[in-house]
Amino acid sequence: MLPFLKYEFLQNAFLTGIMVGLLAPVLGVFIVVRRQALIADALSHITLAGIAANLLLGKWSSFFAAANPIYMGMAFSVGGAIFIEQLRKVYKHYEELAIPIIMSAGIGLSVIFISMADGFNTDLFNYLFGSIIAVKRSDVWTVFAILVVVLLFVFFMYKELFVLSFDEEQGKLSGIRSNWILVAFMAITALVIAASMKIVGILLVSALMTLPVAASIRIAKGFKQAIWLSVLFGEISVIAGMFLSYYLDLASGGTIVLCLVVILFLTILYKKFTGSRKVGHL
Amino acid sequence: MNNNIGSIAIRVDDLSFHYGDKNVLQHVTMEIKKGSFLGLVGPNGSGKSTLIKCILGLQKPQEGHVFLFGEKVNKFNDWDKVGYVSQKANSFNTAFPATAFEVVSMGLFGKVGLFRFLKASDKNKVWEALRSVKMDQYAHQNIGELSGGQQQRIFIARALVSDPELLILDEPTVGVDTESSDSFYKMLKELHRENNMTLVLVTHDVGVMTNYVTDVACLNKQIHFHGNTKEFEESSSENMSAFYGHHVHVLHHDHGHE
Numbered sequence: 282m283l284p285f286l287k288y289e290f291l292q293n294a295f296l297t298g299i300m301v302g303l304l305a306p307v308l309g310v311f312i313v314v315r316r317q318a319l320i321a322d323a324l325s326h327i328t329l330a331g332i333a334a335n336l337l338l339g340k341w342s343s344f345f346a347a348a349n350p351i352y353m354g355m356a357f358s359v360g361g362a363i364f365i366e367q368l369r370k371v372y373k374h375y376e377e378l379a380i381p382i383i384m385s386a387g388i389g390l391s392v393i394f395i396s397m398a399d400g401f402n403t404d405l406f407n408y409l410f411g412s413i414i415a416v417k418r419s420d421v422w423t424v425f426a427i428l429v430v431v432l433l434f435v436f437f438m439y440k441e442l443f444v445l446s447f448d449e450e451q452g453k454l455s456g457i458r459s460n461w462i463l464v465a466f467m468a469i470t471a472l473v474i475a476a477s478m479k480i481v482g483i484l485l486v487s488a489l490m491t492l493p494v495a496a497s498i499r500i501a502k503g504f505k506q507a508i509w510l511s512v513l514f515g516e517i518s519v520i521a522g523m524f525l526s527y528y529l530d531l532a533s534g535g536t537i538v539l540c541l542v543v544i545l546f547l548t549i550l551y552k553k554f555t556g557s558r559k560v561g562h563l
Numbered sequence: 564m565n566n567n568i569g570s571i572a573i574r575v576d577d578l579s580f581h582y583g584d585k586n587v588l589q590h591v592t593m594e595i596k597k598g599s600f601l602g603l604v605g606p607n608g609s610g611k612s613t614l615i616k617c618i619l620g621l622q623k624p625q626e627g628h629v630f631l632f633g634e635k636v637n638k639f640n641d642w643d644k645v646g647y648v649s650q651k652a653n654s655f656n657t658a659f660p661a662t663a664f665e666v667v668s669m670g671l672f673g674k675v676g677l678f679r680f681l682k683a684s685d686k687n688k689v690w691e692a693l694r695s696v697k698m699d700q701y702a703h704q705n706i707g708e709l710s711g712g713q714q715q716r717i718f719i720a721r722a723l724v725s726d727p728e729l730l731i732l733d734e735p736t737v738g739v740d741t742e743s744s745d746s747f748y749k750m751l752k753e754l755h756r757e758n759n760m761t762l763v764l765v766t767h768d769v770g771v772m773t774n775y776v777t778d779v780a781c782l783n784k785q786i787h788f789h790g791n792t793k794e795f796e797e798s799s800s801e802n803m804s805a806f807y808g809h810h811v812h813v814l815h816h817d818h819g820h821e
Contacts, residue, residue, distance in 0.1 A: 314659055440672045455673030456642050503662035
């Protein structure tokens with residue numbers, strides 16, 4: 282075994298990282314092609330509010346002090362996701378407004394909860410920027426459960442998610458019940474965001490969802506290939522980023538995101554040199 | 564009317580639609596026979612696309628009813644009998660990472676059903692549909708890399724892949740160059756002749772269309788004319804000028820067909 286992995290906390294971080302490196306890009310593909318890349322940002326900020334709420338409640342109640350704040354974060358995140366879908370219906374012609382509304386509500390709540398809990402502590406700092414030493418064994422199992430749910434959902438709903446991402450009208454004509462699928466998708470996205478934050482941190486979760494996709498859609502042939510490449514780029518960045526984080530003693534979120542940025546630039550350069558071809562004309 | 568109910572593909576019954584206080588469609592009543600190739604024409608803003616969306620159940624009219632194959636549209640379930648190429652097909656996200664093959668296979672998803680996957684026989688159907696629009700050699704190209712005319716063929720293939728009995732096309736040649744749109748119309752005519760399919764073609768391109776369709780309907784909030792192409796041509800100048808509000812010549816193009 283790698284010397285790196287002899288400590289339990291590093292095993293935890295590594296296992297969680299590998300799962301998150303798969304989950305975030307898989308959902309990210311659907312989010313990006315639906316032009317909702319910013320949703321991940323909105324949801325991560327509402328997740329922060331949940332975590333801050335748990336830290337605050339922990340001051341008063343031993344139940345919350347003992348609870349893993351990730352669960353409260355998930356509850357807030359899923360609530361925020363459902364609220365976004367509702368807001369999108371209220372503002373039919375300004376769908377993107379839902380995102381800043383939820384995002385600012387999330388930040389506002391977080392700031393209030395944090396100040397009520399007498400300011401920042403290390404715990405909170407870890408949630409903001411990600412830390413590989415803060416991952417507990419219970420986090421690994423939580424993320425594993427989410428992994429199973431997400432993979433089953435995407436595997437069995439692939440057709441539906443694909444059509445709805447490309448062309449909602451066609452989806453409706455195929456008799457697809459778009460509403461509940463989209464709400465379920467948002468709820469699952471919220472879970473993955475909450476699951477990813479220990480590793481990459483709340484401020485950088487959306488990067489892990491969108492940057493691998495931004496790189497893959499430059500070069501992928503087809504949707505399935507876009508998914509595979511996104512996962513590949515996500516995994517490379519998470520693994521390389523965690524190594525760098527450990528050996529150079531840097532915040533893991535930052536090293537992972539910088540690896541993603543490097544990959545993104547490489548794909549852009551690759552595309553530039555191989556050139557984009559328009560195929561024939563009729 | 565009831566004695567020939569089995570021969571009617573679409574029946575629109577006293578349909579009215581408005582957005583807020585703006586009337587889009589007023590008391591539209593029409594029947595489209597099975598096996599006909601109808602050109603639905605009208606100026607911009609005449610409600611053509613809205614009528615199509617009401618027919619497909621994508622919009623709910625405030626008054627009136629639509630029947631597809633004798634079934635009320637909100638109860639209609641055989642959506643794989645219906646193929647639709649929307650106007651939006653011209654303005655989809657061209658950077659979407661999907662191959663032509665993947666786009667066409669979407670047309671089968673309703674038939675395949677929830678929690679199921681495409682079988683080998685389904686994939687053969689996708690190939691068949693791609694061949695029928697002569698796009699099989701581009702199957703593994705991303706849709707965004709194809710030209711406008713080629714993309715349009717892919718969307719037709721998507722509509723055809725479930726073997727529909729009725730194919731509805733909303734302004735399919737907008738943004739496609741003349742040469743491509745001519746070969747496109749020819750392809751539609753072949754599809755109509757060979758498969759005995761009912762076609763509804765929405766267009767403002769009155770001149771070219773009359774060379775291909777069997778029936779014409781003119782819509783401008785109301786139906787102003789609905790008959791076969793011959794009747795339309797005989798009455799066309801007065802119809803058209805009343806209809807568009809100025810004098811219009813229907814141009815006859817000959818593209819080498821008898």
